[in-house]
Each structure stands twice: as C-alpha cells, then as structure tokens.
Amino acid sequence: MSVFRDRRGPILIAIMLSSALMAVDATVLATAVPSIVADLGEFSRYPWLFSGYLLAQAVTVPMFSKLADTYGRKPVILTGIAIFVLGSALAVFAPTMTVLILCRIVQGIGAGAVQPMGQTIAGDIYTVRERAKVQGYLASVWAISSMLGPLIGGLFSQYVSWRWIFVINIPLGLLAAVMVWRNFREHVERTRHRIDIEGALVLTLGLTLLLLGLLEGGEAWAWTSTASLVCFAGGIAALALFVFIERHAAEPVVNLRLLSRRLIVHAVVISAAIGGIVLGLTSFVPTYLERAAGATPVAAGIAVAALTIAWPLASANAGRIYVPHGFRASITLGSSIVMVGTLLLLLVVGQQNIWLIVAVAIVLGSGLGFTAAPNVVAAQSSVGWSERAEVTGLTMFARSAGSAIAVAVYGTISNAIISNGSGDSDPATVVDATTGVFYGVVGAALLLLIAAWTLPKVQGSQDRDT
Structure with a gap:
C-alpha cells in the first residue's frame, strides 16, 4: 500500500471526478424531461431514459468487477470512461427518443465499469480507518452529484439546450481519464480467465424482459395480454436460468457464493433499497414540481438538490459512529x-410547496448519509483484496438494479394513474401520480429499515487486508 501513498491524493481526485460524472448522468435528465419531450415527443417512454441507463449499468457492473480482480483496476476504469464519453458524444445528436435511449444505454455500460472501480480503488489504497473518511468523501460525491444532476439539467434545459447536458461530459471524462492514467500505478499478477458471457447475456435478457413488461404493460399492451405474460414469464425464467448458470460457471459474472454470507446479503438489499429511494426522488419530484406546482426547471432542481445539504455532513460523521460502535449502529x-x-413525503406532496419538499429532502439526506457509506465499507471490510472488487461490484449492481426496477415500477404507477385521469397536463392528476410513486418510495424505505435492523453486528475496526 505504501507505493500508492505519494499518489493517493491525485488518484482520489480522479476517481471522485469520474464517480461524479456517473452519478450526475443517472439523474441529470429529470428536470430536462419536459424539454426533451417537447423536442422529441413520446412522454410515456421517458422512464426508459433512466431505466435503460441503470439496466446497462447493473448488468455490466459484475462483469467489469470480475475483470478488475483479474486484469487490475486501471484498464477497467479507463475503458469505462471511454465508453461513457462515446455514449455522451452520440447523445448530443440524438434525433429521436429511441436513439437517445440507446445512447443512454451506451453511457450505462461505461458507468458499469467506472462506478464500482472508484470504491474498489479506494478500498485498495486506504486502510479501514482511513476508508471511514475516504468512503465518506466518495459517498458524498455520489450523493451530491446525483442530487445536483436535476439542477444541472434544469439550468441547461432552461437557459441553453438539454443537449448540452451530454456535451459537458466529454471534456470532464477525458480529464478524469488523464488523471487516472498518469497517477494510478498497480501491480497485478495476470491470470488466465474465462468471461462468463452466457451469464451476462441471460442476466441482461431477464432484467430487460421484466423492465419491458413493467414499463409497457398497460401502455403498449394490456396487462393480461400475451405480450405482457411473455415478458414476465420470460424474465423470471431467464433469471432462474441465470442462477443455474452462475452456480456452475468457473468464473461467474455474479459470484453467488458471496451471498452465503449474511452480511453481504444485507449489504446487497440495503444498496438496492437506497437506489430505489434516490431514483424515486430524483426522477419524479422535478416533473411533479414543474407540472403541478409551476416551478421552473432550475427551482425544481434546487428542491431535489437539497438532499446534498445533509447527505455529505452525515457521511462525514458516520465514521465517528461505526468505527467505535460498529456499522450496524450507523446504518x-x-x-x-x-x-x-x-412518510413525511406523503404528507407534503399535496401541498405543492417547494420549501416543504426542500425540508423533507434534508431529512432524507441525513438518513442516507448515515447509511450508504457505512454499508459499502462494511461489505468491503468483510473480505480480502482478491474479493474486494467483486463485493463492491455486487453492491453497486444491487443499487443499479434496484434503481432500474424501482424506476420501472414508479413509471408504471405514474402512467397508470395518468392514463386513468385527465392526462399529464392536469396538475391534479400529476399530484395523484406522484403520491402513488411516493407510496412506492415508502415501500423501498421499509425494506431498507428491515435490512438495517437485522444486519449482523460487525465492528468498524474489522479488517481483512492482512
């Protein structure tokens, strides 16, 4: 670890910048949706802008994490940045909603390599006690970036063009790549391996079919139609086949053996729930504020970005709780x-008051700050170097998959309520749709609470580096 010490500062800045880009892009389109729909049309398909990105990220995170444990972290993160920049460049010129969704999928593939590598590299070059602060920084960057995404999207869509959302990614992505290339050195013993292509393809198929059934059911076809049944039955069958493949694969894309450890199972559930909660807020609150409360895109972005006030403060202080008292106390x-x-969200949604949303966002930010970073550190601390990227990738996969599925479910709820109401131009209908989505967010929070309170007791001082 000492060989990294003189370069750790620049390395940390590089991974913080790259992680920030990925987090911003997961949410940046939230406040730009009205502008994008006005330009490209197809309002009912806009949830795919989020689900497509998150699905691609979810299914590639485990594969890239496995490659990182074999070839090293550096080539994986650089490849991810390159793919992400390519997707951003293509999105600038997207002529239709379908093309834009495809570009988002390319971006998501890049994010699948970059997002877990930042956490993994930090786990490699810092001790557990140092990680308490560093992972707090990374969690704060992720939180701030994902919450600032709607604000940035609002600024561009209101004052310039929503296409500039993707333009800005190109120079920042290249800067992050240069910093990683120049500063990060690692010594990896390369071994022969077999990439689990079958598992990755079947996982992609299963999740895609489920999301397709959720997002298009009740819209493109009836819930009881043949197409709907094929999507759900096919998705479940594909995921069952995926489990079978992984149990027999020499080098599985998702190491299911890790799920034999109770701590890892809880970390996965917690990550999935956090993803569902955050995306529920960042994907639907801005649209609600703009269409029901008459807020500008910038004002809507500020309301959601209020989470950033409390999240980094809580993350920075989480180590003071879990180092002496254990991860469970903080989580x-x-x-x-x-x-x-x-629960407060359900009370304020009908008020159409932006400041009430801000106040609730601050409460939520505090809770997420005490939960997200300790969860990742707990999972990392339970394994050694050879499994750390896999474990980190598994938690990132869970957060991305949880986000993608949650956004699909929320989109289904929203579209169903709007279709049965007066349409998306009616403020009252938008309020009803958002209330339905918030009930879904409460469900994700309940899952988080149960997983946290049943988490095994693991002390913050535990380290498996030796």
Missing part, C-alpha cells in the same frame, strides 16, 4: 431517519 440510525422522511 440503523440512518435507515430510521429515511423511513421518517419518506
């Missing part, structure tokens, strides 16, 4: 606060 505290915050 249970945070999950309880999140539960309270989501």
